[in-house]
């Protein structure tokens with residue numbers, strides 16, 4: 001299929017995203033990984049929207065998808081590490097992947113949707129560890145290491161992770 005046809009198709013499909021999402025959920029419901037599969041399909045379509053300036057805004061959908069995928073990881077890793085948190089906040093940011101407030105709010109960037117699950121888990125462990133250590137001291141990194149031995153490579157991958165984020169995420173419509 002040519003690039004032009006693919007883009008045209010995406011522009012026609014995009015306004016009906018929510019309905020498509022529901023239809024895809026119905027079709028894949030019997031698969032144990034249905035939710036992941038649907039998000040993968042929708043994200044793939046989304047990432048092709050770069051050149052469609054007139055496309056309607058898919059960012060609200062992205063925020064919901066980000067919450068659906070990221071919040072359970074925070075809950076699971078909080079349980080695994082024994083580190084409590086108060087709530088999860090999802091934000092669209094250009095500069096940082098996540099943060100942790102003194103009140104224990106874990107903020108995560110919606111752009112994490114475009115990173116590998118291992119990278120996302122590392123970032124979540126990183127932010128959870130800030131609940132205990134509000135700095136990047138040696139003790140902080142030791143604690144990260146305990147729960148995520150491969151953190152160095154994952155941290156490097158995350159630094160470079162912006163190249164996986166489609167440009168339309170930050171274009172104002």
Ligand SMILES: [Zn+2]
Nearest residue numbers: 126130135136
């Ligand atoms: Zn940090």
